[in-house]
Amino acid sequence: MFFGMAHTLGALTVEGAARHAGAWFSQDLWGASLAEMSPAMSAYWLSVNSFGPPFIVIGLIVLWLNRRGITPPSFIAWSLGGWTMVDLILSGPGVGQGLIILTASALLLMDARRIKHRTRPGAHADKRYAGQ
Incomplete structure (x- = not known):
């Protein structure tokens, strides 16, 4: 934001x-x-x-x-990160905007991964994981 x-x-x-x-x-x-x-x-x-x-x-x-205790789905992070990489390849590194977006994407992915590994396979015990 x-x-x-x-x-x-x-x-x-x-x-x-x-x-x-x-x-x-x-x-x-x-x-x-x-x-x-x-x-x-x-x-x-x-x-x-x-x-x-x-x-x-x-x-x-x-x-x-x-704020509702829901982890954003990882496709948001992958989409933003992928788009940023294409942008950096095509236009070259800017004044840090790519690093900001890639950092945000990495943080979102780490949270989604943390929640996924905390939830047993096949179970939906953790309401924070919205990716299943």
């Missing part, structure tokens, strides 16, 4: 994407070419249409599950 908020808010403020909001709301992006990306379109893709907002939602889901 922290990464999604930092990315989105940073893009809107530090990177100045919010100054293009007038173009976004006046339908200037409708029918615009991605091949000839305008500054307003680039700012939109960096902020509102980036993966920042979905990261916020994923983070909130993980927190919601945790």
Whole structure:
């Protein structure tokens, strides 16, 4: 959740994407070419249409599950970790965002593994393990 908020808010403020909001709301992006990306379109893709907002939602889901004593399913961690590895291979290492996401993915996997090994095979004694 922290990464999604930092990315989105940073893009809107530090990177100045919010100054293009007038173009976004006046339908200037409708029918615009991605091949000839305008500054307003680039700012939109960096902020509102980036993966920042979905990261916020994923983070909130993980927190919601945790507060109810439910371990998030390991596919969330594998998906985020895999996506991050592809991103790092294609774009190169950034300023640490990949490390942050990979660390979060590893922590989620370790918790899912810990809960799985605490539960007897075939039994559903531990309500925290949502992966069975």
